[in-house]
Amino acid sequence: MTGPDRCYNPDDGPITTSIQVRDVMATFPRAEQKPMVVPEPSEVWAWLRARWRDLVAVAVHPEARVVWGLVLLAAVLRLSSLDLIEFKADEANHLWRGLEIVEHGRLPLVGSPSSYGPAKPPMMTYLMAIPLVFGRDPRYAAAFVALLNVAAVAGTYVIACRYYGRRAALFAGLLFAVNPWAVVLSRKAFTADVLAPMGVVLFGGLLAAVVDRRAWGWTLSIVALATMLLTTFSPAPLALVMVLVVVAYRRRVHWRYLLLGVLLAMVLAAPYLYYLGMTRLGDVREAARQVLDGDGGAMRSAGLLPLDLATRLHSGGAIEALGGQASATLASSLGPMNYSVRALAVVFLASLPLLLVLALRAWARWRERIDAALYVVPALWLWIPLLALAVWREPIAQHYLVILWPVGFVAMGMAFDRLLTALEVPSRRTWPFAVSVFGAVWVLVIVLVLAQAYGVTKLYRFIAAHDASDAYGVPLRTWLRTVGLVQREMGATDADQVWVIGNGVDPAFENEPAVLQYLLGPDVRVAFLGQGGHEALLLPVERPGLYLVTRPAQHAMQLLTNLGGEVRGLVALPDGRPAMQVVAVPQYSAAEVLDDIPNRCLWKLDTGLHLLGYEWPLSARPGERVTLATYWALLDVPEETRAHQHSLFNHLMAGDQRVAQIDGFGLPERSWQDGLVLLQWFAIDLPADLEAGEYTLLTGMYALDDMTRSRILDGGEGDTITLGPVRVDG
Numbered sequence: 021m022t023g024p025d026r027c028y029n030p031d032d033g034p035i036t037t038s039i040q041v042r043d044v045m046a047t048f049p050r051a052e053q054k055p056m057v058v059p060e061p062s063e064v065w066a067w068l069r070a071r072w073r074d075l076v077a078v079a080v081h082p083e084a085r086v087v088w089g090l091v092l093l094a095a096v097l098r099l100s101s102l103d104l105i106e107f108k109a110d111e112a113n114h115l116w117r118g119l120e121i122v123e124h125g126r127l128p129l130v131g132s133p134s135s136y137g138p139a140k141p142p143m144m145t146y147l148m149a150i151p152l153v154f155g156r157d158p159r160y161a162a163a164f165v166a167l168l169n170v171a172a173v174a175g176t177y178v179i180a181c182r183y184y185g186r187r188a189a190l191f192a193g194l195l196f197a198v199n200p201w202a203v204v205l206s207r208k209a210f211t212a213d214v215l216a217p218m219g220v221v222l223f224g225g226l227l228a229a230v231v232d233r234r235a236w237g238w239t240l241s242i243v244a245l246a247t248m249l250l251t252t253f254s255p256a257p258l259a260l261v262m263v264l265v266v267v268a269y270r271r272r273v274h275w276r277y278l279l280l281g282v283l284l285a286m287v288l289a290a291p292y293l294y295y296l297g298m299t300r301l302g303d304v305r306e307a308a309r310q311v312l313d314g315d316g317g318a319m320r321s322a323g324l325l326p327l328d329l330a331t332r333l334h335s336g337g338a339i340e341a342l343g344g345q346a347s348a349t350l351a352s353s354l355g356p357m358n359y360s361v362r363a364l365a366v367v368f369l370a371s372l373p374l375l376l377v378l379a380l381r382a383w384a385r386w387r388e389r390i391d392a393a394l395y396v397v398p399a400l401w402l403w404i405p406l407l408a409l410a411v412w413r414e415p416i417a418q419h420y421l422v423i424l425w426p427v428g429f430v431a432m433g434m435a436f437d438r439l440l441t442a443l444e445v446p447s448r449r450t451w452p453f454a455v456s457v458f459g460a461v462w463v464l465v466i467v468l469v470l471a472q473a474y475g476v477t478k479l480y481r482f483i484a485a486h487d488a489s490d491a492y493g494v495p496l497r498t499w500l501r502t503v504g505l506v507q508r509e510m511g512a513t514d515a516d517q518v519w520v521i522g523n524g525v526d527p528a529f530e531n532e533p534a535v536l537q538y539l540l541g542p543d544v545r546v547a548f549l550g551q552g553g554h555e556a557l558l559l560p561v562e563r564p565g566l567y568l569v570t571r572p573a574q575h576a577m578q579l580l581t582n583l584g585g586e587v588r589g590l591v592a593l594p595d596g597r598p599a600m601q602v603v604a605v606p607q608y609s610a611a612e613v614l615d616d617i618p619n620r621c622l623w624k625l626d627t628g629l630h631l632l633g634y635e636w637p638l639s640a641r642p643g644e645r646v647t648l649a650t651y652w653a654l655l656d657v658p659e660e661t662r663a664h665q666h667s668l669f670n671h672l673m674a675g676d677q678r679v680a681q682i683d684g685f686g687l688p689e690r691s692w693q694d695g696l697v698l699l700q701w702f703a704i705d706l707p708a709d710l711e712a713g714e715y716t717l718l719t720g721m722y723a724l725d726d727m728t729r730s731r732i733l734d735g736g737e738g739d740t741i742t743l744g745p746v747r748v749d750g
Contacts, residue, residue: 083181086190087174094173094197097476098166098206102159103497104483109527109534111209115161116538118148129295132211134253135417138303141292143250144211156538158496161209168217169206173197175220176426183227183394184434191465192433195364196426198472200336200357200479205422211252212419218248220426222258223401226265230393235274242281246288254420257405264400269393326409327369330402330421334428335364336472339479344491350482357475360468364432371431374438375399401427436465487595493531494599498591502600503539505589506568510544512588513604515566517545519558522570525551525688532570547691549576552667554702556686559583561613561697565605575647575701580605613697617651623741625721625730627666628657628692634717636746643708648682650719652698662689664723666730670702671718672746679715680704712750717743 059067113132120126130139151164173196180189196202205213222244229237245262248255266273286293296304332338336357343350351358375395382392405423409416443458482488483495506518518540524530525548527537533548540546549556550573557576558565560583567580583605591600614620617633624630635649648670666689672680682702720740721730729739 083186086186086193087177090177090193090197091170091174093194093473094170095166097198097203097473098170099163101480101484102162102166102207103500104480104495105158105162105207106204106210106493107158107208107496107499107535108493108531109529110211111158111161112534112538113528114144114148114209114211115152115156115158117142117145118152118161119156121145121149122152127291129291129298131251138306139295140211140252141250141289143247143288144209144214144252147214147251148209158209158539162207162496165209165213166207168214169202172217172220172426175217175224176429179220179224179227179426180430180433183231184430185437187440188430188433188437190433191436192426192429194465194469195334195432195472196429198469198476199334199429200339200472200476201333201418202425203476204339204342204479205419210419212254212422214251215248215255215422216425218244218251219255219258219423222248223397223427223430226262226397227394229274230265230269230272230397231391233272235277238274238278239281239284242278243284243288246281246285248423250289250292255423257408258401258423260408261400261404264404265397268396326406326412326416326421329416329418330406330424330428331365331368333418333421333424334368334432335361336475337361337365339475342479342488342492343482343486344488346482346486346488347491349486350479350488353478353482354475355478356467356471357478360471360475363464363468364472367432367435368428371428371435372402374435375402375431378434378438398427398431402431436461483594485594487593487597489593494535495594498593498599499535499539502568502591503536505591505602506540506566507544509566509588509602509604513564513566515564515604517547518566518568520546520548520568520570521550521555521557521573521576522548522568524548536568548688549686551686551688552684554684554686554700556701557699558687559613559697559699560605560607561610562607562695564607567603567605568600569603570600575649577603579699583608610697619743621743624733626658626733627661627721627730628654628694629721629730630655631719631741632697634719634743636717636744640706640746640748641750642706642710642712642748645703645705648702648704648717650700650702652700654692654696654698655694657692657694662692664725665689666721666723668700668702668719668721670704672704672706673716673718674711674713679710680706685721706748710748712748714745714747717746719743 110132117128117131120128128142128145131142131145132140134140148161151160154160173193176196177189177193180192202216206216207213222241225237225240225244227237228234229241241262245255245258249259266278296302339357340347340351340354375398379392379395379399382390382395402424405421409420440458440461443454443461483492484497509515510518520533520536522536523532525533527533527548533546536548537546547558549558550571555573555575557579565583565585567576567585569577580603585603585605588602588604590598593599614632618635620633621631630653632651632653634651637646640646650668650670666685667683668685669683670681671678682704684702686700687696687698718740720732722728722739723730731739732741
């Protein structure tokens with residue numbers, strides 16, 4: 021038998037489950053089946069209004085008002101005068117790569133080249149593609165980076181407030197918001213400028229993981245660190261910090277969440293890992309070789325140790341260096357900020373040992389249940405990179421130390437907070453003195469913040485009114501005016517391209533070509549003249565010529581004037597000195613140009629260059645520098661020729677003896693187009709003991725990679741063109 025009072029026994033025979041199961045099921049409560057109800061529009065509206073009221077309540081909370089104040093202060097300093105940002109080759113090339121994603125849908129495997137040669141990972145390119153969706157104007161990218169850094173200031177306050185108290189958070193947020201270097205390094209498309217927001221996420225994730233023991237903190241930390249490393253190589257010391265934290269607090273590690281972070285990091289790094297696989301870790305081997313072979317210390321010989329650079333970054337020190345030759349003028353205009361720099365430098369230096377003391381104190385007083393991790397994590401964050409860079413064998417740039425943000429400011433906030441805390445519980449005898457010092461510290465903090473903010477505003481006013489092109493660079497405002505002038509004149513002259521006589525010819529590495537190539541492209545074709553410092557000029561043969569001149573060019577300007585060139589506009593540097601001019605020249609026929617060549621000839625090289633003639637000065641004396649001019653036409657240029665860099669050679673010969681020589685070529689191969697006619701000048705130094713008489717000129721072309729000379733075609737023989745005789749007077 022079976023029943024409610026006994027268990028099932030096989031000897032009782034089979035159970036009639038049809039009735040018993042039904043009875044048992046009846047004893048269980050049945051879930052009430054509610055029909056799906058579609059909310060009425062009024063209910064949706066009421067829900068939205070309730071959520072809006074909640075948001076407003078949070079926004080007007082006293083704690084939120086502090087955050088909004090910091091956000092407003094940081095935003096005003098970072099978003100003002102975006103047309104005064106630095107815009108050089110690095111920024112332009114990051115935006116070029118971002119445009120590859122936006123306009124062509126091509127996802128790059130690597131980013132820009134690093135200072136050591138190997139290419140960086142592509143995260144910066146991916147980030148820059150976001151603002152470029154709205155337009156290619158660099159101010160979109162600058163605003164995007166600035167907003168990220170404004171969020172970093174707010175995040176610093178929130179994190180510090182949770183773990184170190186409201187007062188320490190307020191000090192940290194204020195110092196971060198107004199720091200001159202934190203403002204300058206938060207407004208442009210540069211890898212160092214996006215590290216601080218990522219650092220805030222990493223710091224918050226580590227504290228959540230180690231102190232609050234939140235599992236998701238490990239995932240967030242790994243992903244944030246990977247994002248930093250996929251942007252540039254300078255955060256590498258933070259990877260060592262992460263390893264030490266994991267080892268020191270391994271009992272707090274949620275390994276599954278940490279592994280999830282690693283997997284997500286590998287997904288982010290997949291394009292770069294694929295590139296390393298294709299190159300068989302070629303970049304890694306090259307980087308290791310350069311580090312091991314480097315003699316390093318170029319900047320250390322000048323006393324710029326990592327600690328010095330870190331102190332400058334956290335105090336605003338040496339900001340006057342951005343003024344270049346006018347740095348003394350900028351320093352004198354900063355006024356009270358100069359005093360704030362010294363005070364904040366002392367605070368930062370004091371905060372470094374303070375973190376160690378607090379960590380040891382927490383360990384020693386374990387009965388007080390103070391988690392030492394609160395101080396161990398920031399201590400490791402600051403000390404490990406400083407020690408690592410102290411033994412680094414390569415030169416150190418100041419922006420490498422940006423990885424210390426925001427923890428450096430949090431440490432400074434803790435230093436102020438600890439000082440005030442010590443003054444809050446004085447004895448009766450020292451009470452008046454303590455109160456006075458307490459108030460003085462608050463006044464000091466306010467004065468320091470105001471002085472730093474004043475320094476930021478004075479810096480950009482200075483950049484707007486002075487020439488700082490040798491340090492800060494030509495501000496974006498000047499470049500935008502120049503590009504606007506060129507675009508207007510191209511429409512007026514019907515020119516199909518602009519020829520630039522400027523500083524540099526390589527957009528990949530040189531500032532001026534990179535900036536103009538980006539701002540004028542893709543609608544305007546640009547050819548840069550003067551490669552290797554050799555003055556050259558494309559002649560307006562069968563097309564009008566539009567020239568942008570950004571440097572002194574005596575021969576070119578004189579010839580443009582002789583050709584009837586008209587200056588269509590000038591662009592001045594911030595100090596008012598004319599720096600760039602646009603010259604328009606009417607077109608000439610090929611016959612007219614050939615008629616003006618003093619010594620005409622016709623030689624064809626296998627590179628597609630045709631020598632049309634040359635000009636030797638009427639008076640050439642020993643010991644003088646004379647100018648040789650050669651005329652070249654580009655016709656039927658082989659495509660493979662443009663893949664190699666070439667140079668002309670010019671030998672002045674006395675019989676079989678070479679008495680003078682000059683090599684070079686002023687037009688880069690990427691600008692070799694059929695139909696162009698180039699006038700190339702060479703400055704030849706004649707020996708002082710050269711005898712008067714007639715000499716022979718030998719010229720030709722060779723490839724720089726293997727020194728192979730170009731062959732002469734169409735009836736000529738060999739690889740050398742003989743010109744002359746030319747006369748040297750006694």
